[in-house]
Amino acid sequence: MIMKNVNYVLGNCKKLSGIKFILFAAVLLSTTLSYSQSYTELFTDAKDDYTRANNWVFSIDDDVSDQDGPGAFSWFANGGRDINDLMMSLSKRNTINDEDYRKTYELKIDGYLTVKNKNSRWADWDNLTMYVDGVASHIKSSGDEDGLFISSNTGNKISLGDGNDEVAINSKKLILDYGGTNDLAQVAINAGNPVNGAALTVGGMTYIGNSKSIESNPGISNDLKEDCSLFVEKQILASDLNIIPKQYWMDSVFESDYKKMDLDTLEGYVKENKHLPGIVSEKEVKEKGYKIHAFNTGLLQNVEELLLHIIDQNKKNEALSKKIEVLTRKIEVLESQSSQHK
Numbered sequence: 001m002i003m004k005n006v007n008y009v010l011g012n013c014k015k016l017s018g019i020k021f022i023l024f025a026a027v028l029l030s031t032t033l034s035y036s037q038s039y040t041e042l043f044t045d046a047k048d049d050y051t052r053a054n055n056w057v058f059s060i061d062d063d064v065s066d067q068d069g070p071g072a073f074s075w076f077a078n079g080g081r082d083i084n085d086l087m088m089s090l091s092k093r094n095t096i097n098d099e100d101y102r103k104t105y106e107l108k109i110d111g112y113l114t115v116k117n118k119n120s121r122w123a124d125w126d127n128l129t130m131y132v133d134g135v136a137s138h139i140k141s142s143g144d145e146d147g148l149f150i151s152s153n154t155g156n157k158i159s160l161g162d163g164n165d166e167v168a169i170n171s172k173k174l175i176l177d178y179g180g181t182n183d184l185a186q187v188a189i190n191a192g193n194p195v196n197g198a199a200l201t202v203g204g205m206t207y208i209g210n211s212k213s214i215e216s217n218p219g220i221s222n223d224l225k226e227d228c229s230l231f232v233e234k235q236i237l238a239s240d241l242n243i244i245p246k247q248y249w250m251d252s253v254f255e256s257d258y259k260k261m262d263l264d265t266l267e268g269y270v271k272e273n274k275h276l277p278g279i280v281s282e283k284e285v286k287e288k289g290y291k292i293h294a295f296n297t298g299l300l301q302n303v304e305e306l307l308l309h310i311i312d313q314n315k316k317n318e319a320l321s322k323k324i325e326v327l328t329r330k331i332e333v334l335e336s337q338s339s340q341h342k
Contacts, residue, residue: 209233255305260305
């Protein structure tokens with residue numbers, strides 16, 4: 001504006017003479033300078049400085065009592081300065097805590113913040129958009145085939161959480177893949193670090209299922225829940241099952257000094273208890289279930305003892321067979337002698 005006025009003066013100075021020109025220039029400069037501001041004055045005059053058009057307003061405001069905050073730069077729509085027309089504001093905010101006094105800067109955007117593809121600026125469908133509606137805050141990736149990629153170049157620096165509520169992931173598929181041929185993506189839940197070589201490490205009870213039938217089962221005591229780490233509602237399908245080393249097994253049955261239960265005593269036990277020794281009863285299975293290792297140990301003990309009984313019985317049978325063979329020969333001799341005397 002100042003340069004336009006100066007050019008106007010220079011263009012008309014030849015038309016004015018002497019005292020008329022001096023008076024005209026003085027009036028013009030005093031009027032122009034009275035409405036001009038330096039850069040410092042613009043930010044320290046404690047009033048609004050703004051540029052207005054029909055559809056928008058730019059405003060610089062250093063009034064500390066204003067709702068936009070001290071030293072605020074604001075951009076309004078519709079040519080007004082109502083809070084409902086505010087599209088973006090940049091302001092300085094002073095915050096005080098117990099340790100220091102800091103100055104922070106705050107950028108507010110009423111609407112959508114969109115970041116476009118740096119390689120195709122005119123592709124409106126390929127962008128990242130952030131906005132807030134009446135339900136939630138949104139970060140949405142549009143157009144790109146690989147979706148939204150969040151990464152950090154400084155180690156374990158990405159955090160996602162809510163200190164007051166749950167974090168939900170609403171997706172048909174959740175894929176965790178490091179991408180390398182031999183590299184393993186690892187997840188740790190309630191554990192500081194994942195176990196070496198394990199894709200999933202869970203530091204606590206793990207429940208697989210959705211009906212909560214195990215949790216509501218009255219036969220499962222709190223002690224049993226504390227002893228177990230994995231609860232599965234349905235069956236487990238596996239090609240094989242490996243048990244970690246145990247200190248107790250039943251090879252002692254084959255030691256020379258082992259005293260097995262005799263068959264008469266075993267018969268009496270079965271008639272009275274209706275199950276084998278060392279094997280959980282049907283009543284206990286219905287009420288409390290059973291442990292595989294304890295069941296296998298008891299079952300193995302009975303099988304091995306029965307095997308020993310079979311071996312003993314076989315020896316007795318062999319001895320009887322020999323006696324029968326001897327007696328049979330004697331009978332044949334007697335019958336032969338008897339027939340000769342006739």
